[in-house]
Amino acid sequence: MTEQEPVRSDFIRxxxxxxxxxxxxxxxxxxxxxxxxxxxxxxxxxxxxxxNFGIARQYGGKCNLRFDDTNPTKEETEYVDSIMEDVRWLxxxxxxxxxxxxxxxxxxxxAVQLIEAGKAFVCDLTADQVRExxxxxxxxxxxxxxxxxxxxxxxxxxxxxxxxxxxxxxRTLRAKVDMASPNINLRDPVLYRILHATHHRTGDAWCxxxxxxxxxxxxxxxxxxxxSICTLEFEIHRPLYDWFIRELxxxxxxxxxxxxxxxxxxxxxxxxxxxxxxxxxxxxxxDPRMPTIAGMRRRGYTPEGLRAFCATIGVTKFNxxxxxxxxxxxxxxxxxxxxxxxxxxxDPIKVVIDNYPEGQSEELDAINNPEDASMGxxxxxxxxxxxxxxxxxxxxxxxxxxxxxxxxxVRLRYAYFLRCERVVKDEATGEIKELHCTYxxxxxxxxxxxxxxxxxxxxxxxxxxxxxxxxRDYDRLYLKEDTNDLGENxxxxxxxxxxxxxxxxxxxxxPGLAQARIGTAYQFERQGYYCLDSVDVTRDRLVFNRxxxxxxxxxxxxKRGV
RNA sequence: UGGCCCUUGGUGUAACGGUAGCACGACUGACUCUGGAUCAGUUAGUCUAGGUUCAAAUCCUAGAGGGCCAGCCA
Numbered sequence: 289m290t291e292q293e294p295v296r297s298d299f300i301r302x303x304x305x306x307x308x309x310x311x312x313x314x315x316x317x318x319x320x321x322x323x324x325x326x327x328x329x330x331x332x333x334x335x336x337x338x339x340n341f342g343i344a345r346q347y348g349g350k351c352n353l354r355f356d357d358t359n360p361t362k363e364e365t366e367y368v369d370s371i372m373e374d375v376r377w378l379x380x381x382x383x384x385x386x387x388x389x390x391x392x393x394x395x396x397x398x399a400v401q402l403i404e405a406g407k408a409f410v411c412d413l414t415a416d417q418v419r420e421x422x423x424x425x426x427x428x429x430x431x432x433x434x435x436x437x438x439x440x441x442x443x444x445x446x447x448x449x450x451x452x453x454x455x456x457x458x459r460t461l462r463a464k465v466d467m468a469s470p471n472i473n474l475r476d477p478v479l480y481r482i483l484h485a486t487h488h489r490t491g492d493a494w495c496x497x498x499x500x501x502x503x504x505x506x507x508x509x510x511x512x513x514x515x516s517i518c519t520l521e522f523e524i525h526r527p528l529y530d531w532f533i534r535e536l537x538x539x540x541x542x543x544x545x546x547x548x549x550x551x552x553x554x555x556x557x558x559x560x561x562x563x564x565x566x567x568x569x570x571x572x573x574x575d576p577r578m579p580t581i582a583g584m585r586r587r588g589y590t591p592e593g594l595r596a597f598c599a600t601i602g603v604t605k606f607n608x609x610x611x612x613x614x615x616x617x618x619x620x621x622x623x624x625x626x627x628x629x630x631x632x633x634x635d636p637i638k639v640v641i642d643n644y645p646e647g648q649s650e651e652l653d654a655i656n657n658p659e660d661a662s663m664g665x666x667x668x669x670x671x672x673x674x675x676x677x678x679x680x681x682x683x684x685x686x687x688x689x690x691x692x693x694x695x696x697x698v699r700l701r702y703a704y705f706l707r708c709e710r711v712v713k714d715e716a717t718g719e720i721k722e723l724h725c726t727y728x729x730x731x732x733x734x735x736x737x738x739x740x741x742x743x744x745x746x747x748x749x750x751x752x753x754x755x756x757x758x759x760r761d762y763d764r765l766y767l768k769e770d771t772n773d774l775g776e777n778x779x780x781x782x783x784x785x786x787x788x789x790x791x792x793x794x795x796x797x798x799p800g801l802a803q804a805r806i807g808t809a810y811q812f813e814r815q816g817y818y819c820l821d822s823v824d825v826t827r828d829r830l831v832f833n834r835x836x837x838x839x840x841x842x843x844x845x846x847k848r849g850v
Numbered sequence: 851u852g853g854c855c856c857u858u859g860g861u862g863u864a865a866c867g868g869u870a871g872c873a874c875g876a877c878u879g880a881c882u883c884u885g886g887a888u889c890a891g892u893u894a895g896u897c898u899a900g901g902u903u904c905a906a907a908u909c910c911u912a913g914a915g916g917g918c919c920a921g922c923c924a
Contacts, residue, residue: 296863358924414922418922424920425851426853472853472920481922483922520917523854602862606862613874658886811884811886
């Protein structure tokens with residue numbers, strides 16, 4: 289990431305600047321990005337990553353990557369690996385790499401400390417009973433009958449919980465806070481539960497695991513996090529974290545909450561993304577339709593585009609729904625600068641140029657990127673038979689349609705003026721089989737010496753040299769704009785778009801694309817940005833993913849009704 | 851019938867008691883060998899009601915609307 293990328297200020301940066309100005313923490317800024325390794329990172333995480341790592345970079349601070357791995361039943365090494373890869377791909381490098389599980393022993397000792405101070409107790413209530421005793425938001429809870437268990441007994445029981453003497457769920461360690469608090473998190477929350485499960489890092493060393501609430505704040509404290517940035521739903525947990533920090537007498541980070549990203553037509557919950565994968569709605573976490581970082585990378589999104597998007601959406605405490613068009617705008621903005629222009633005919637119709645000598649071919653110069661002259665030029669072959677886009681011809685052209693039609697002349701990009709003379713149709717179906725045209729040899733390169741103008745320039749490929757490729761076009765995965773807006777008892781899957789993937793096997797591209805490389809952005813001129821698929825390409829089959837389409841003002845005109 | 855947080859054009863945001871600005875979208879127009887890009891322009895906003903003040907998007911009160919919280923998930 290270049291240091292020059294613009295950073296807009298926000299309420300969190302204001303807090304930090306204020307802390308810096310007043311000398312809090314001696315000018316030190318330490319943040320962290322704390323994912324749970326139970327799924328792949330998505331674009332919402334990208335916002336959090338840009339925030340935490342971006343702040344550290346901006347203020348000369350540090351940012352750790354810490355895996356919140358306190359629940360062995362859901363976490364896997366595969367996710368740890370993917371998360372590290374995605375953070376790096378986005379353009380960030382962590383200072384410290386930690387796991388909550390690194391701190392299990394310390395956390396255990398702190399639990400013992402709370403027991404000794406009479407602030408925690410071992411509770412024998414079942415999960416159902418705990419729920420019942422907890423009360424509701426409207427009514428106070430009742431204390432557990434085990435709340436006043438003597439310290440010595442608590443210590444003994446907790447030690448035996450660790451030693452594996454009890455089955456899952458038999459007992460918990462709970463904090464003694466306030467059963468009458470209007471904040472339910474303070475009603476004697478569970479600190480430790482018994483879970484005879486193998487942890488992806490600590491193996492079978494433990495059979496009791498700390499709850500997130502008992503781990504997160506203290507992990508931040510251990511790492512001397514100055515600003516602990518998290519999403520809004522943890523706001524109500526903050527008093528609990530502060531309580532632990534105070535009772536334990538340890539370093540106090542400041543937690544600041546911001547609103548998570550919501551995008552139109554985009555499923556963002558980890559639970560739903562996991563469902564999409566497990567129920568085969570998509571091919572995997574990296575399916576190009578997924579809003580995961582891995583999916584977007586495979587789709588052809590760029591780190592720069594994603595970062596630019598994150599920089600403009602801002603950071604607030606307001607629950608908003610960002611238009612996915614804004615993401616696409618930043619993507620196009622970046623891709624426009626970097627993409628190699630090529631010609632590809634997605635839905636070919638054959639054109640025979642009757643006055644072009646049979647058996648002849650030639651090479652024409654084409655510009656690789658009009659936005660960047662340093663990307664040079666290339667040669668594209670031209671011959672008597674070419675393919676053009678079926679959409680670029682209308683037998684009976686509507687008003688404002690500028691492209692090819694009988695008797696009309698257009699420019700073939702980088703080649704010649706072409707006039708349509710005759711249409712050949714299938715007698716039975718009426719389908720257009722091919723076009724017979726003539727070209728003007730004097731217009732080689734694309735300009736007429738007599739100064740004559742054409743209304744349109746269309747792309748094309750030469751039939752004999754063209755390459756047949758597979759092109760995958762993606763549409764939104766979800767049909768409803770607000771994916772969180774669901775009726776009572778409504779299954780969110782009913783709104784999954786059944787046509788989110790369209791595989792096109794009849795596309796033809798210019799021959800130079802035989803050397804296409806994974807990770808390179810291409811613009812199929814007049815159509816969109818594409819990239820080679822990183823998974824399904826084989827030696828004899830090129831597969832291109834449509835990253836995002838170009839803005840199409842003709843489509844707009846046509847849609848309005850001419 | 852609880853507690854906490856939030857509310858600025860269609861959307862995302864800025865304005866920190868003193869001219870409501872920016873971006874996206876939409877719409878015009880110019881230009882163009884991509885109906886792309888670019889450029890110029892138009893559109894449209896402070897949730898409501900009171901109060902404080904010379905002055906309120908900003909402070910106070912009430913209301914309306916939205917979000918979160920009753921996992922041995924994070």
